[in-house]
Amino acid sequence: xxxQDYASQIxxxxxxxxxxxxxxxxxxxxxxxxxxxxxxxSTGGRLWLTKAWLENSIEWSxxxxxxxxxxxxxxxxxxxCPMRFAPDIVDWIVGARSDMVEKGKIPPRVARFxxxxxxxxxxxxxxxxxxxxxxxxxxxYAPGDEYLLYVGCLGSYDENAQRMAKSLVSVMGAAGVxxxxxxxxxxxxxxxxxxxGEMGLFQTLVEKNNQKFKELxxxxxxxxxxxxxxxxxxxxxxxxxxxxxxxxxxxxxDLVKENRVKLSRNKAKxxxxxxxxxxxxxxxxxxxxxxxxxxPGVELVEMKRNRKDAFCCGGGSGNFVTDLLAGSEDxxxxxxxxxxxxxxxxxxxxxxxxCLTMLTDAVKAEDLDDxxxxxxxxxxxxxxxx
Amino acid sequence: MSDILEALAKIVGKDxxxxxxxxxxxxxxxxxxxxxxxxxYVVMPKTPEEVQDIVKLANREKVPVVPKGAGLxxxxxxxxxxxGIVMDMKRMDKILEINEGARYVVVEGGxxxxxxxxxxxxxxxxxxxxxxxxxxxTTIAANVAIHGQGRLTNQYGFxxxxxxxxxxxxxxxxxxxxxxxxxxxxxxxxxxPLPDLxxxxxxxxxxxxxxxxxxxxxxxxxxMKDLEIFVTDDEDLVPGIICxxxxxxxxxxxxxxxxxxxLMFRGNYHINIFITADSEDELEMKRKMVYDSVQEYVDNKExxxxxxxxxxxxxxxxxxxxxxxxxxxxxxxxxFEYAGPIIPMELYPDCARKVAELAIKHKVVYGGSGRVxxxxxxxxxxxxxxxxxxxxxxxxxxxxALYEAAEFVADKGGVLWKPNIDEQKIxxxxxxxxxxxxxxxxxxxxxxxxIMNPGNWExx
Numbered sequence: 001x002x003x004q005d006y007a008s009q010i011x012x013x014x015x016x017x018x019x020x021x022x023x024x025x026x027x028x029x030x031x032x033x034x035x036x037x038x039x040x041x042s043t044g045g046r047l048w049l050t051k052a053w054l055e056n057s058i059e060w061s062x063x064x065x066x067x068x069x070x071x072x073x074x075x076x077x078x079x080x081c082p083m084r085f086a087p088d089i090v091d092w093i094v095g096a097r098s099d100m101v102e103k104g105k106i107p108p109r110v111a112r113f114x115x116x117x118x119x120x121x122x123x124x125x126x127x128x129x130x131x132x133x134x135x136x137x138x139x140x141y142a143p144g145d146e147y148l149l150y151v152g153c154l155g156s157y158d159e160n161a162q163r164m165a166k167s168l169v170s171v172m173g174a175a176g177v178x179x180x181x182x183x184x185x186x187x188x189x190x191x192x193x194x195x196x197g198e199m200g201l202f203q204t205l206v207e208k209n210n211q212k213f214k215e216l217x218x219x220x221x222x223x224x225x226x227x228x229x230x231x232x233x234x235x236x237x238x239x240x241x242x243x244x245x246x247x248x249x250x251x252x253x254d255l256v257k258e259n260r261v262k263l264s265r266n267k268a269k270x271x272x273x274x275x276x277x278x279x280x281x282x283x284x285x286x287x288x289x290x291x292x293x294x295x296p297g298v299e300l301v302e303m304k305r306n307r308k309d310a311f312c313c314g315g316g317s318g319n320f321v322t323d324l325l326a327g328s329e330d331x332x333x334x335x336x337x338x339x340x341x342x343x344x345x346x347x348x349x350x351x352x353x354x355c356l357t358m359l360t361d362a363v364k365a366e367d368l369d370d371x372x373x374x375x376x377x378x379x380x381x382x383x384x385x386x
Numbered sequence: 387m388s389d390i391l392e393a394l395a396k397i398v399g400k401d402x403x404x405x406x407x408x409x410x411x412x413x414x415x416x417x418x419x420x421x422x423x424x425x426x427y428v429v430m431p432k433t434p435e436e437v438q439d440i441v442k443l444a445n446r447e448k449v450p451v452v453p454k455g456a457g458l459x460x461x462x463x464x465x466x467x468x469x470g471i472v473m474d475m476k477r478m479d480k481i482l483e484i485n486e487g488a489r490y491v492v493v494e495g496g497x498x499x500x501x502x503x504x505x506x507x508x509x510x511x512x513x514x515x516x517x518x519x520x521x522x523x524t525t526i527a528a529n530v531a532i533h534g535q536g537r538l539t540n541q542y543g544f545x546x547x548x549x550x551x552x553x554x555x556x557x558x559x560x561x562x563x564x565x566x567x568x569x570x571x572x573x574x575x576x577x578x579p580l581p582d583l584x585x586x587x588x589x590x591x592x593x594x595x596x597x598x599x600x601x602x603x604x605x606x607x608x609x610m611k612d613l614e615i616f617v618t619d620d621e622d623l624v625p626g627i628i629c630x631x632x633x634x635x636x637x638x639x640x641x642x643x644x645x646x647x648x649l650m651f652r653g654n655y656h657i658n659i660f661i662t663a664d665s666e667d668e669l670e671m672k673r674k675m676v677y678d679s680v681q682e683y684v685d686n687k688e689x690x691x692x693x694x695x696x697x698x699x700x701x702x703x704x705x706x707x708x709x710x711x712x713x714x715x716x717x718x719x720x721x722f723e724y725a726g727p728i729i730p731m732e733l734y735p736d737c738a739r740k741v742a743e744l745a746i747k748h749k750v751v752y753g754g755s756g757r758v759x760x761x762x763x764x765x766x767x768x769x770x771x772x773x774x775x776x777x778x779x780x781x782x783x784x785x786x787a788l789y790e791a792a793e794f795v796a797d798k799g800g801v802l803w804k805p806n807i808d809e810q811k812i813x814x815x816x817x818x819x820x821x822x823x824x825x826x827x828x829x830x831x832x833x834x835x836x837i838m839n840p841g842n843w844e845x846x
């Protein structure tokens with residue numbers, strides 16, 4: 001999206017506020033509006049302020065940039081906006097961010113995010129050589145393997161997400177899936193870099209990754225993280241990719257259906273958090289639920305807001321690192337944890353390392369440690385595998 | 387100025403006050419055509435006591451206070467014409483009480499229409515309130531304060547007629563209860579048998595106080611609903627048709643609409659008739675009574691029922707009707723505003739012609755719609771014009787069209803609803819001088835420092 005494209009369209013927002021809600025108006029569903037409550041932090045506020053900035057009616061400020069970057073690009077607004085331009089809203093926001101990046105006018109935390117990805121291949125500024133420290137002998141991908149398991153930055157470095165990666169590796173291995181990982185050769189997928197508007201860095205990352213995949217003859221990728229899955233599914237092909245990509249829940253669901261993963265009784269009351277980049281972005285709502293329902297003893301209960309109306313954990317668009325929505329009981333992850341707890345579930349299942357990290361922290365902040373546990377579906381499946 | 391910011395932060399907490407340019411800019415305008423004016427501060431109170439402290443501070447400092455719900459009246463009523471503090475009420479979002487037997491709810495001043503609707507759906511499926519067609523973020527308090535209308539207006543009157551009591555922070559800072567709640571714990575009446583003081587706050591556009599609680603009547607929610615659309619190409623027949631239909635006392639809501647786009651609708655006047663019932667038999671009986679009431683028009687080949695296909699019905703029956711908002715983007719311009727005078731039914735044909743005439747004159751796209759109020763005693767007629775927010779010339783033309791519409795209706799004897807400052811002048815110029823004097827006295831008595839939404843309902 002070039003500047004001209006969004007700049008010539010952005011005046012079309014009426015700021016009606018439908019974007020603040022889910023389909024049923026039970027609560028606010030825009031994470032940054034819910035957190036800050038100034039109308040400026042809603043989609044309408046963001047678009048009107050961007051228009052004002054483009055027209056020089058307001059000056060750039062760090063607050064303006066934070067308002068723009070506090071959007072998690074969760075796509076709730078796209079689902080709810082009644083206007084014909086609804087599908088373009090996130091592109092407009094990304095376009096405006098891209099302009100800010102070009103002008104060097106971004107929040108310091110976002111600048112540090114880019115620097116880390118550029119210098120270290122991950123936004124956490126951790127050593128490339130430690131990327132596979134979690135892997136503990138997991139096979140490195142070699143030509144002939146059916147799948148490349150793309151672990152992603154959080155799966156590689158974050159303690160919670162590493163457990164998720166280990167569980168998935170274990171389950172895939174036990175099911176006899178032919179796969180390997182890239183280990184320390186893996187590079188950031190670029191999904192957040194794209195959403196934050198650094199198009200040059202994004203293109204570099206995609207080209208590097210595509211080149212690597214081509215050299216290795218990769219035909220199928222299974223992504224641990226919905227963010228990586230989204231980038232590879234929807235952004236990489238335009239830049240020369242020619243592989244198939246699956247989110248791990250798709251593969252896992254097939255393995256369960258084919259009885260390659262045998263599940264034994266695991267008594268738990270579980271509710272499920274739809275990750276934005278799996279649900280709203282790619283319409284994958286059923287597979288994670290089918291996996292959970294196939295586990296004997298698991299009772300799946302839904303939160304009030306689910307599927308296309310799910311409330312974002314607040315981690316999207318790099319916020320799992322930049323954390324622009326933190327610091328309040330109205331921070332999205334804490335709101336979501338309270339909603340999960342209200343269902344009476346003892347387990348909140350996730351299918352995304354960002355959700356896992358954000359929501360695990362929120363459980364602590366809400367002091368619900370002994371009442372609700374956040375687990376990735378791969379972990380639940382591993383525990384249930386007979 | 388920074389002292390005021392600090393004082394506000396002390397009242398509501400620093401996270402809920404701003405004097406950043408981003409908020410001052412955004413809260414200085416609404417989606418309509420009125421000239422913006424920036425706020426000096428934006429503040430979001432959580433409790434009536436915080437509202438009270440803010441108002442007291444504003445009195446001390448002689449700073450204007452402009453209470454704001456969603457800001458979607460479109461007529462600039464929340465634009466801080468003289469700067470000051472815009473008070474965003476939406477953090478006061480608690481539904482405080484439902485009395486199922488007496489059928490009322492008490493809500494805080496920032497509860498939205500959408501949230502109340504869903505709350506009732508979930509917890510009291512047999513009850514409903516009169517939901518307006520404006521987006522769900524609009525607030526109950528702001529809607530009654532401007533005499534809004536909703537899906538039950540044909541049956542029960544303006545939404546402000548459904549008020550059962552108020553809690554108001556007066557411009558001098560006192561918290562004041564209005565209605566039965568002023569003498570006891572129940573919110574069953576806004577006035578009778580006491581003097582009805584709610585009139586000091588309803589229709590005053592936030593110039594006489596800040597509404598912090600509303601008691602609102604709830605109504606039985608029927609199990610089923612349906613829609614018929616009766617269509618004629620002769621606007622002169624509409625008042626008669628409405629009279630026949632309302633005579634049956636069988637319909638929930640009646641909306642009339644005419645628009646030039648898409649072309650399939652041009653030249654016709656569509657009368658949406660909403661019917662509700664608790665059984666198929668009841669529904670069928672009501673439907674038949676409506677059919678019978680307008681049969682003569684069908685026999686004379688002057689009008690007929692439109693085939694409302696199953697895919698069209700959910701959109702029309704949606705409440706609020708989401709598609710109505712998309713009128714703003716009909717020409718990819720992102721804007722519309724409407725003058726919505728309240729008129730006697732007999733003025734419908736004149737208004738229907740005028741809305742189209744002004745559209746041609748000012749080269750803008752129109753929509754003309756109406757809603758019958760309380761069985762046909764009057765109706766709201768909306769002169770709606772779209773505009774392109776990126777085209778200043780078109781915005782100017784739309785504003786002129788709206789102004790001429792307002793003058794036209796006022797000259798005919800209509801009363802302008804939620805009037806912008808230009809329209810308030812039109813009203814006050816035509817108002818009985820003693821009535822105007824009374825309004826001025828009331829305003830001066832309640833708000834001696836003139837801090838409440840100044841610029842509105844001002845004689846000078």
